[in-house]
Amino acid sequence: MNKMQSIRKDWNLIESLISRSAKVLDIGCGEGGLIKQLEENIQANTRGIELSPDLARKAIADGLSVVQGNAEKDLDQYSNQSFDYVILSQTLQAMVKPRDVLLELLRIGGKAIVSFPNFGHWKIRLQLLLTGKT
Numbered sequence: 001m002n003k004m005q006s007i008r009k010d011w012n013l014i015e016s017l018i019s020r021s022a023k024v025l026d027i028g029c030g031e032g033g034l035i036k037q038l039e040e041n042i043q044a045n046t047r048g049i050e051l052s053p054d055l056a057r058k059a060i061a062d063g064l065s066v067v068q069g070n071a072e073k074d075l076d077q078y079s080n081q082s083f084d085y086v087i088l089s090q091t092l093q094a095m096v097k098p099r100d101v102l103l104e105l106l107r108i109g110g111k112a113i114v115s116f117p118n119f120g121h122w123k124i125r126l127q128l129l130l131t132g133k134t
Contacts (some may be wrong), residue, residue, distance in 0.1 A: 003041045010115045011037055014087060017113055018042060022084040025049065025109065027071045027101075028091035032059035035066070047083075049074065072097055075104040083109040090117050 011034050018024060020042045026035050029048030038044035048066035050056040056068035071088075072095060086109030088101070093116060095101050105112040127133075 008033075010089060014089060014113055014115065015041055018044060018085050021045065023047075023082075024085045024087065025078070025083045026087045026089070027075075027105070028088060028094075029059060029064075029066055030055050032062060032064040032066055034087065034089060035059070035064050036062070039064075071095070071101055071104075075101070075108060078108040080107055081110060084111065085109055086112050088112070088114045090115055092116065 015038060018038065023045045024038055026046065026048045029035055029050050032048055035046040035048050038046055048059060048064060049069045049071060050059065050066055051070055053068050056066050059066035086105045088105060092098050092114055
């Protein structure tokens with residue numbers, strides 16, 4: 001069986017850090033690309049939370065277990081240590097209270113995986129210049 005490989009190198013790295021069949025929450029999951037990769041490649045038991053109603057609907061339509069919600073307000077609904085891993089991939093910089101979000105990640109997950117965009121990369125700089133966001 002061929003493993004699904006993402007064009008996002010950070011997703012492949014994140015996958016390599018997660019145990020097979022682990023219970024995983026992806027915060028800011030978008031359309032669920034990382035969730036799908038983890039399910040297909042390592043049989044992870046995944047859930048996602050996404051701020052954008054449109055992106056959450058797309059993920060749900062694709063058969064993924066995703067809820068629409070705000071990571072800064074809705075993580076308190078999860079029990080302590082309810083996931084083996086909690087992922088926050090390229091989302092922390094958009095948080096108003098990042099410290100509070102990080103504390104919640106550590107409360108609900110055994111391990112937290114956090115990644116950031118490379119703000120020094122020319123494509124990110126150009127995107128920031130043209131749109132004001134990453």
